[in-house]
Amino acid sequence: MSAFPQQLKLLDDGRLWIEWSDGAQLVYPVRMLRDQSPDALTMEKARLEAEKPANVLPILRPEELAPLRITGMNPIGRYAYQIKFSDGHDSGIYTYEYLYALGTPA
Numbered sequence: 001m002s003a004f005p006q007q008l009k010l011l012d013d014g015r016l017w018i019e020w021s022d023g024a025q026l027v028y029p030v031r032m033l034r035d036q037s038p039d040a041l042t043m044e045k046a047r048l049e050a051e052k053p054a055n056v057l058p059i060l061r062p063e064e065l066a067p068l069r070i071t072g073m074n075p076i077g078r079y080a081y082q083i084k085f086s087d088g089h090d091s092g093i094y095t096y097e098y099l100y101a102l103g104t105p106a
Contacts, residue, residue: 004096005081008073016070017106018099026103030068034085036102037092061087 007019016028072084076093084090 003100004078005099010070014067014069018103020100024100024103025106026100027106028099028103030070030085032102033070033083033094034068034087034089037083037089038094038098039092 003020003022003024005018006021007017009017011017011027014030016030016033017025018028019025066086069086070083071086072090074082074084076082080093080095081099082090082093
């Protein structure tokens, strides 16, 4: 894949909008980006949650109860972004290829 982001903005409804170099305009719900974070901790947490019995409820931290927002995006070289979330999560590195695959048409 050779497309790269040309424009990024946060929409009024909180979603991330990216215009890609191939002309695609894709949107990303913040919760989906957070849940699909490509870091080891998030992937392990998802695996453990899938193994829990259905009647076991998770314990949430206060920051996990507040509406989730993107608080920053830092470019990583010319291939990825580090996305910072309002719940304190910032360890996922989203490659351009991965971001493109997660998006839905605007």
